[in-house]
Amino acid sequence: MDQNRYRPGRAHTSRTYPVIPPIYQTTTFELDDRAYADIQGEGGLHETWYTRFNNPTVDAAAAEVARLHGGGDEAGHSLIFASGMAAIATTLVSLVGAGDTVVAARQTYGDTDDLLRRDLPALGATVVRVDAHDTDAWRTMIAEHQPKVVYGETLSNPQLRLVDLPAVAEAAHAVGARFVVDNTFATPYCTRPLELGADVVVESATKFLAGHSDVVAGAATTRDPALLEEVQRRLITFGGCADPHAAFLLWRGMRTFRVRLAESCRTAAALADLLAKEPAIRDVIYPGRNDHPDAAVVRRVMPDAAGAMLTVVLHGGDERAGAVLRRLRVGVEATSLGGVETLVSTPFNSSHFNMTDEERLAAGIQPGTLRLSIGLEGEEALLADLRQAFDTP
Ligand SMILES: *Cc1c(COP(=O)(O)O)cnc(C)c1O
Secondary structure (H helix, E strand, C coil), rough: CCCCCCCCCCCCEHHHHHCCCCCCCCCCCCCCCHHHHHHHCCCCCCCECCCCCCCHHHHHHHHHHHCCCCCCCCCCCCCEEHHHHHHHHHHHHHCCCCCCCEEECCCHHHHHHHHHHHHHHHCCEEEEEECCCHHHHHHHHHHHHCCCEEEEEEEEECCCCCCCCHHHHHHHHHHCEEEEEEEECHHHHHHHHHHCCCCCCECCCCCCCCCCCCCCCCCECCHHHHHHHHHHHHHHHCCCCHHHHHHHHHHHCCCCCHHHHHHHHHHCCCCCCCCHHHHEEEEEEEECCCCCCCHHHHHCCCCCCCCCEEEEEEEEEEHHHHHHHHCCCCCCCCCCCCCCCEEEHHHHHHHCCCCCCHHHHHCCCCCCCCEEEECCCCHHHHHHHHHHHHHCC
């Protein structure tokens, strides 16, 4: 598993091996007696016979995600989905049913929030929310509600608050709950939640994993084969499978995951310190800084690199932040994150547009907030770009 090598899947018949996985752009595979036996014995979960069940290119991407999380064997303990939301929804609905309770972070990705607010309750589940960074509240609510599932995001958007993964995992396991973590913002470069007690990691592979803003995909990773099978059965019945070409782009993007993340995290840390000295800026929020409110948790959860996401609060409110955003020449005014280009957005008109100013403030999102997903341009180019945007009247 440590080998940084592609190993062809079952459908490969040649004596030589391709270095790069072929794109098996096929829906179906010619069957033989062994394949029929597997289909009849195990429901076809492990056989390559139809692309919604298995596909060698998708398997290659799954093995690579599992490897980044330090778990799994040659077969991989990841499943690849059509999107991050397909991974999250399929995983949660696999684990939660009518009468079950979920204890979830109050701060989650917007569409996950909809899922927790509307769709899981519609299925008969109860969802209780706690502040992501409030470890005592996690402990109290988990003990009180005896949930089936505990759900949080390693790093919240855009405040970059941390869930204390080992502490919440311990509280979850004490009541027999499964701990599901969305690790999209932190990435397995900065933290591998399975090593800190999480049972399942879900990710929008659209972001840093694929890394080139050119593919929508998702992943769920676990070390528990029974859990993997539970989720895979729903992947098959709900149908949120990845297309082989998207899986190829994801695999291709992950070839440079470590170097991209090393550079982007280094740049984010350097830029955070540089921006803290800029008069236009009221506040810099970066988990690697000593003034971050969860600095002690950061040292436990992401000790080596504090991520490539950086949030700043500008003097002058949201209007000023919007004006700065439009003047950027290097940073790109776009939502999403994790590309090689720095992507910059203002929560008030994008990720958090459906909240009132008061609701955003209550959630800790200050007027003037600018969210940056740091790419590969380097801190000097990004600082110069931000400065010219601050200076233009
Ligand atoms: C983007 C994102 C998602 C959803 O992923 P898609 O690939 O867009 O479906 C979920 N969680 C977080 C934290 C995200 O940033």
